[in-house]
Amino acid sequence: MEKKEKLVGIKLTKILVIFYFFYLASCSWSDEREFNRGLREVNQKNYRISLRHFENAIKYAPTSVWGIKSAREASRISQYEIKNYEKAIYFHRHLVLYSDNSEERIKSQKDIAYIYFDNLQNYQQAIIEFYKLLQMTKVDAEIAMYKLSIARANYYINNFDQAQNEINEISRLKIPEEIQFDVLILHGNVLVAQKQFQKAIFIYKEVLKRYPEQSAKENVNLTLAVCFEENNQFKESIDILEKLKVTYKPVEYIELRIKRLKERLKNQPGAKGLHRK
16 A cells, blocks of 8 residues: 555656656746747737737746847837837836846846936936846946936935035045036036025036036026126126127027116116216
8 A cells, every 4th residue: 555655646746847847847848939029029029919929938948048138139229210219117127137148137227227217217216126127236437327317316306405514425435527527517506496695606617618618518607697686786697798798599588688687787786876976
Protein backbone atom coordinates (compact mmCIF):
# COMPACT_ATOMS: atom_id res chain seq x y z
CA MET A 1 0.00 0.00 0.00
CA GLU A 2 2.80 2.39 0.93
CA LYS A 3 4.67 1.56 -2.28
CA LYS A 4 1.57 2.33 -4.32
CA GLU A 5 1.12 5.67 -2.58
CA LYS A 6 4.77 6.55 -3.20
CA LEU A 7 4.45 5.60 -6.87
CA VAL A 8 1.33 7.76 -7.20
CA GLY A 9 3.12 10.65 -5.51
CA ILE A 10 6.13 10.34 -7.83
CA LYS A 11 3.90 10.17 -10.91
CA LEU A 12 1.93 13.21 -9.74
CA THR A 13 5.14 15.17 -9.17
CA LYS A 14 6.38 14.25 -12.66
CA ILE A 15 3.08 15.34 -14.18
CA LEU A 16 3.20 18.67 -12.34
CA VAL A 17 6.81 19.28 -13.44
CA ILE A 18 5.95 18.48 -17.06
CA PHE A 19 2.87 20.68 -16.86
CA TYR A 20 4.98 23.50 -15.39
CA PHE A 21 7.52 23.32 -18.22
CA PHE A 22 4.74 23.25 -20.81
CA TYR A 23 3.23 26.30 -19.11
CA LEU A 24 6.54 28.17 -19.24
CA ALA A 25 7.03 27.22 -22.87
CA SER A 26 3.53 28.34 -23.78
CA CYS A 27 4.03 31.67 -21.98
CA SER A 28 7.32 32.22 -23.76
CA TRP A 29 5.74 31.34 -27.09
CA SER A 30 2.72 33.57 -26.38
CA ASP A 31 4.69 36.69 -25.39
CA GLU A 32 7.07 36.35 -28.34
CA ARG A 33 4.14 35.80 -30.70
CA GLU A 34 2.29 38.86 -29.36
CA PHE A 35 5.43 41.01 -29.58
CA ASN A 36 5.94 40.05 -33.23
CA ARG A 37 2.29 40.72 -34.01
CA GLY A 38 2.67 44.12 -32.40
CA LEU A 39 5.72 44.90 -34.54
CA ARG A 40 3.83 43.97 -37.71
CA GLU A 41 1.08 46.43 -36.79
CA VAL A 42 3.68 49.12 -36.04
CA ASN A 43 5.20 48.65 -39.51
CA GLN A 44 1.73 49.24 -40.97
CA LYS A 45 1.26 52.26 -38.68
CA ASN A 46 -1.65 50.58 -36.90
CA TYR A 47 -0.34 51.91 -33.61
CA ARG A 48 -3.39 51.40 -31.43
CA ILE A 49 -3.78 47.79 -32.55
CA SER A 50 -0.07 47.21 -31.93
CA LEU A 51 -0.47 48.37 -28.33
CA ARG A 52 -3.03 45.62 -27.67
CA HIS A 53 -0.50 42.99 -28.74
CA PHE A 54 2.28 44.55 -26.68
CA GLU A 55 0.01 44.67 -23.63
CA ASN A 56 -0.84 40.98 -24.14
CA ALA A 57 2.86 40.12 -24.27
CA ILE A 58 3.43 42.00 -21.01
CA LYS A 59 0.50 40.21 -19.34
CA TYR A 60 1.75 36.78 -20.45
CA ALA A 61 5.28 37.35 -19.13
CA PRO A 62 5.96 40.79 -17.61
CA THR A 63 9.64 40.16 -16.84
CA SER A 64 10.59 38.14 -19.92
CA VAL A 65 12.75 39.46 -22.75
CA TRP A 66 9.64 39.87 -24.91
CA GLY A 67 7.67 41.50 -22.12
CA ILE A 68 10.41 44.11 -21.64
CA LYS A 69 10.79 44.62 -25.40
CA SER A 70 7.03 45.09 -25.65
CA ALA A 71 7.01 47.71 -22.88
CA ARG A 72 9.90 49.52 -24.56
CA GLU A 73 8.20 49.67 -27.96
CA ALA A 74 4.79 50.46 -26.48
CA SER A 75 6.16 53.35 -24.40
CA ARG A 76 7.71 54.89 -27.53
CA ILE A 77 4.54 54.55 -29.59
CA SER A 78 2.28 55.87 -26.83
CA GLN A 79 4.50 58.86 -26.14
CA TYR A 80 5.56 59.94 -29.63
CA GLU A 81 3.23 58.40 -32.21
CA ILE A 82 -0.26 58.57 -30.68
CA LYS A 83 0.55 60.91 -27.78
CA ASN A 84 -1.44 58.89 -25.28
CA TYR A 85 0.55 60.09 -22.30
CA GLU A 86 -1.27 58.09 -19.65
CA LYS A 87 -0.50 54.90 -21.58
CA ALA A 88 3.11 56.01 -22.03
CA ILE A 89 3.44 56.45 -18.26
CA TYR A 90 2.02 52.95 -17.72
CA PHE A 91 4.62 51.35 -20.01
CA HIS A 92 7.49 53.47 -18.69
CA ARG A 93 6.61 52.42 -15.13
CA HIS A 94 6.86 48.81 -16.25
CA LEU A 95 10.40 49.47 -17.50
CA VAL A 96 11.34 51.26 -14.27
CA LEU A 97 10.20 48.22 -12.30
CA TYR A 98 11.41 45.33 -14.46
CA SER A 99 14.17 46.40 -16.86
CA ASP A 100 17.58 45.02 -15.88
CA ASN A 101 19.27 47.98 -17.61
CA SER A 102 19.90 50.80 -15.11
CA GLU A 103 20.19 53.43 -17.86
CA GLU A 104 16.84 52.39 -19.28
CA ARG A 105 15.24 52.58 -15.84
CA ILE A 106 16.55 56.12 -15.35
CA LYS A 107 15.47 57.18 -18.86
CA SER A 108 11.95 55.86 -18.29
CA GLN A 109 11.72 57.63 -14.94
CA LYS A 110 12.83 60.86 -16.68
CA ASP A 111 10.18 60.37 -19.34
CA ILE A 112 7.52 59.89 -16.66
CA ALA A 113 8.58 63.08 -14.85
CA TYR A 114 8.70 65.22 -18.00
CA ILE A 115 5.39 63.84 -19.32
CA TYR A 116 3.70 64.94 -16.11
CA PHE A 117 5.48 68.30 -16.28
CA ASP A 118 5.37 69.22 -19.99
CA ASN A 119 2.49 67.26 -21.47
CA LEU A 120 -0.03 66.73 -18.67
CA GLN A 121 0.98 69.82 -16.65
CA ASN A 122 0.30 67.84 -13.51
CA TYR A 123 2.89 69.71 -11.46
CA GLN A 124 2.11 68.04 -8.14
CA GLN A 125 2.79 64.60 -9.59
CA ALA A 126 5.78 65.90 -11.56
CA ILE A 127 7.39 66.99 -8.28
CA ILE A 128 6.99 63.45 -6.89
CA GLU A 129 8.54 61.92 -10.02
CA PHE A 130 11.50 64.34 -10.05
CA TYR A 131 12.20 63.53 -6.40
CA LYS A 132 12.46 59.86 -7.45
CA LEU A 133 15.04 60.88 -10.06
CA LEU A 134 17.09 62.67 -7.40
CA GLN A 135 17.58 59.28 -5.72
CA MET A 136 19.05 57.88 -8.95
CA THR A 137 22.02 60.25 -9.35
CA LYS A 138 24.88 61.90 -7.50
CA VAL A 139 25.94 64.17 -10.39
CA ASP A 140 25.58 67.87 -9.51
CA ALA A 141 24.47 68.94 -13.01
CA GLU A 142 21.71 66.31 -13.05
CA ILE A 143 20.63 67.13 -9.50
CA ALA A 144 20.46 70.82 -10.48
CA MET A 145 18.29 70.07 -13.54
CA TYR A 146 15.83 68.00 -11.51
CA LYS A 147 15.71 70.55 -8.69
CA LEU A 148 15.19 73.32 -11.25
CA SER A 149 12.18 71.43 -12.60
CA ILE A 150 10.90 70.92 -9.04
CA ALA A 151 11.34 74.64 -8.37
CA ARG A 152 9.47 75.52 -11.60
CA ALA A 153 6.65 73.14 -10.73
CA ASN A 154 6.31 74.73 -7.28
CA TYR A 155 6.36 78.17 -8.92
CA TYR A 156 3.54 77.19 -11.29
CA ILE A 157 1.35 76.01 -8.40
CA ASN A 158 2.11 79.20 -6.43
CA ASN A 159 4.22 77.40 -3.84
CA PHE A 160 6.81 80.17 -3.91
CA ASP A 161 8.54 79.43 -0.61
CA GLN A 162 9.35 75.87 -1.66
CA ALA A 163 10.48 77.10 -5.07
CA GLN A 164 12.86 79.47 -3.28
CA ASN A 165 14.15 76.60 -1.10
CA GLU A 166 14.96 74.52 -4.18
CA ILE A 167 16.76 77.47 -5.79
CA ASN A 168 18.82 77.96 -2.64
CA GLU A 169 19.86 74.30 -2.75
CA ILE A 170 20.81 74.55 -6.42
CA SER A 171 23.07 77.53 -5.65
CA ARG A 172 25.22 75.25 -3.47
CA LEU A 173 25.93 72.85 -6.36
CA LYS A 174 28.63 72.96 -9.03
CA ILE A 175 26.59 73.48 -12.18
CA PRO A 176 27.19 74.53 -15.83
CA GLU A 177 26.67 78.15 -16.90
CA GLU A 178 23.70 77.29 -19.13
CA ILE A 179 21.82 76.01 -16.08
CA GLN A 180 22.86 79.06 -14.04
CA PHE A 181 21.02 81.36 -16.44
CA ASP A 182 17.75 79.44 -16.06
CA VAL A 183 18.15 79.30 -12.27
CA LEU A 184 18.66 83.07 -12.02
CA ILE A 185 15.69 83.82 -14.28
CA LEU A 186 13.44 81.58 -12.19
CA HIS A 187 14.81 83.14 -9.00
CA GLY A 188 13.86 86.58 -10.32
CA ASN A 189 10.39 85.37 -11.31
CA VAL A 190 9.80 83.89 -7.84
CA LEU A 191 10.84 87.16 -6.20
CA VAL A 192 8.47 89.11 -8.47
CA ALA A 193 5.64 86.72 -7.53
CA GLN A 194 6.45 87.41 -3.88
CA LYS A 195 6.45 91.16 -4.66
CA GLN A 196 10.08 91.46 -3.57
CA PHE A 197 10.83 93.82 -6.44
CA GLN A 198 14.07 95.30 -5.11
CA LYS A 199 15.62 91.84 -4.79
CA ALA A 200 14.28 90.86 -8.22
CA ILE A 201 15.86 93.98 -9.72
CA PHE A 202 19.23 92.94 -8.30
CA ILE A 203 18.88 89.44 -9.80
CA TYR A 204 17.86 90.67 -13.26
CA LYS A 205 20.72 93.18 -13.34
CA GLU A 206 23.10 90.31 -12.55
CA VAL A 207 21.59 88.26 -15.39
CA LEU A 208 21.99 91.13 -17.86
CA LYS A 209 25.61 91.59 -16.88
CA ARG A 210 26.57 87.90 -17.04
CA TYR A 211 24.45 86.72 -19.97
CA PRO A 212 23.81 89.64 -22.37
CA GLU A 213 22.96 87.52 -25.44
CA GLN A 214 20.58 85.14 -23.67
CA SER A 215 19.04 88.10 -21.83
CA ALA A 216 18.25 89.80 -25.14
CA LYS A 217 16.49 86.66 -26.42
CA GLU A 218 14.46 86.33 -23.23
CA ASN A 219 13.56 90.06 -23.00
CA VAL A 220 15.10 90.36 -19.54
CA ASN A 221 15.37 94.15 -20.01
CA LEU A 222 11.60 94.39 -20.37
CA THR A 223 11.11 92.30 -17.23
CA LEU A 224 13.51 94.59 -15.38
CA ALA A 225 11.55 97.63 -16.59
CA VAL A 226 8.35 96.08 -15.20
CA CYS A 227 10.10 95.49 -11.86
CA PHE A 228 11.18 99.12 -11.68
CA GLU A 229 7.62 100.19 -12.45
CA GLU A 230 6.17 97.92 -9.75
CA ASN A 231 8.75 99.34 -7.34
CA ASN A 232 7.58 102.89 -8.24
CA GLN A 233 10.95 103.67 -9.86
CA PHE A 234 9.33 105.14 -12.96
CA LYS A 235 12.35 107.05 -14.26
CA GLU A 236 14.53 103.92 -14.26
CA SER A 237 11.79 102.00 -16.05
CA ILE A 238 11.45 104.74 -18.69
CA ASP A 239 15.23 104.77 -19.27
CA ILE A 240 15.22 101.04 -20.05
CA LEU A 241 12.17 101.28 -22.32
CA GLU A 242 13.68 104.16 -24.30
CA LYS A 243 16.66 101.94 -25.13
CA LEU A 244 14.35 99.05 -26.04
CA LYS A 245 12.52 101.16 -28.64
CA VAL A 246 15.38 100.54 -31.07
CA THR A 247 15.01 96.75 -31.14
CA TYR A 248 11.64 95.76 -29.64
CA LYS A 249 8.69 94.93 -31.89
CA PRO A 250 6.01 96.18 -31.93
CA VAL A 251 7.50 99.52 -30.93
CA GLU A 252 3.98 100.87 -30.27
CA TYR A 253 3.77 98.69 -27.16
CA ILE A 254 6.95 100.25 -25.74
CA GLU A 255 5.82 103.79 -26.64
CA LEU A 256 2.49 103.22 -24.89
CA ARG A 257 4.24 102.00 -21.72
CA ILE A 258 6.59 105.01 -21.77
CA LYS A 259 3.66 107.39 -22.19
CA ARG A 260 1.81 105.80 -19.29
CA LEU A 261 4.92 105.86 -17.08
CA LYS A 262 5.54 109.53 -17.81
CA GLU A 263 1.99 110.28 -16.72
CA ARG A 264 2.54 108.36 -13.50
CA LEU A 265 5.85 110.13 -12.93
CA LYS A 266 4.19 113.50 -13.43
CA ASN A 267 1.47 112.61 -10.91
CA GLN A 268 3.85 111.44 -8.20
CA PRO A 269 3.73 113.44 -4.93
CA GLY A 270 6.23 116.30 -5.15
CA ALA A 271 6.68 115.93 -8.90
CA LYS A 272 5.21 119.39 -9.71
CA GLY A 273 7.57 121.11 -7.36
CA LEU A 274 10.51 119.47 -9.06
CA HIS A 275 9.59 121.09 -12.38
CA ARG A 276 9.29 124.67 -11.07
CA LYS A 277 11.93 127.16 -12.13
